[in-house]
Amino acid sequence: MRLSQSLAKPLRERPADADSVNAAYLIQGGFIDQLGAGIYNLLPLGWRVYRKVENIIREEMDALGAQELSLAALHPPAPWKASGRWDDPEVREVMYQFTDQHGKEYGLGFTHEEIVAQVAKPHIRSYRDLPLAAYQIQVKFRNEPRAKSGMMRGREFMMKDLYSFHATQDDLDRYYERVKGAYLKVYERLGLDAWVVEASGGVFSKYSHEFQVFCEAGEDTVYYTEDRKFAQNEEIFEGKEGDKHNGAVVRSAKAAEIGNIFKLGTKFTEAAGVSFLDEQGGRQAPVMASYGIGPSRCVGVIVETHHDGKGIIWPDAVAPFAVHLVALGGDNTVKGAAEKLYAGLQSAGVEVLYDDRDESAGVKFNDADLIGIPNRVTVSKKTLEKDSVELKRRSEDQAELVELKKVPARLSA
């Protein structure tokens, strides 16, 4: 993409009322744009990052054997009334519920247990139909009492929600552990150091596991031991900091939740009337579990944990582009060489953001630092004299000269 033609160019000044690091850099860099409190548009750069995150999640869910689908976001109340959640005060606080101009009630989905159970119902007849796992990556709505911190807590956000149905609790337990492993793989690929933390089950069940990334912008407090054998959300932790747990000292840290998995029992399958015949011909309700990851929040947490004073430092796997190509000066030979490199890299399959603007070196370098693409390639008169370009990693201070003809090979690795 040519930066000169980009819909959203980086801003000179940091937005005044974006206090959190992720909001400040994402808005200034032209990744996102605020529409209202807790409501953001993903601009082309941000959408690219988001899609990378989404695809990593998708790959790991597919590897689990889960099937991707897309459930409706606009819900009639019936399935929610059947489970008793439509009128649950805790649910009412966060679920957008409204009546249309004909007096008909609707809700906007903030989770899909009821809906997926209803979808699965006619397809689950026998224990032979189980286990079954389906997921979607979709927009969710939550009427947060207080949206805040940019992409960390929005009223409209993206969520990957996976649901599994099992004939036995044992089978569910095994699958639950597999999902846990898949989640850790996702986070590792995203460049996030996620902890598995025990937590309360909220409105779903008694206990659950959360995936937490330690960072100051997080809203949770986690008590943990450094050997990682123990980690609990403060909402269920009953000891205090400094206590010993299996010989290790318990510490605490602020953390951001980027995933949560729940064992749900038969609450939702029974409510939806889902049942199957077991090997003895007995009728049973399948046990169910749900597993969520917030890809849009992950984008925010990645920024919170991958930045410096100049801007974002994207991990390679989620960077909007692999290469930020900078052409310096108005010299025609420089422009020509940059254009050629741009075309050459693209045909080698390298994603390139080409800063072809008529801006000074300072502006271009500062914007490159802000946007945070992992590899910066600078073409100038100086480098061309040596038939080379300058290559610099965003995460490193030192730059190196690389011969022009070796550039595509260096960057398509």
Next chain:
RNA sequence: CGGGGCGUGGCGCAGCCUGGUAGCGCGCAUCGUUCGGGACGAUGAGGUCGUGGGUUCAAAUCCCGCCGCCCCGACCA
């Protein structure tokens, strides 16, 4: 929902206390000079001062209501 802050060209802000021609920086347009870490000069375009009402000869400025955004708290599948 309680507390605090804020709302003025695209962005960042001053002006408000003490009412009287709407300003600055950046950006934008045109021309020229520049060209490796936020260049320079010249000319120019661009504003319902969040919104509704009130006070007044006169309101960005004073008073009341409403809307919106940010932060702290409560809350946080």
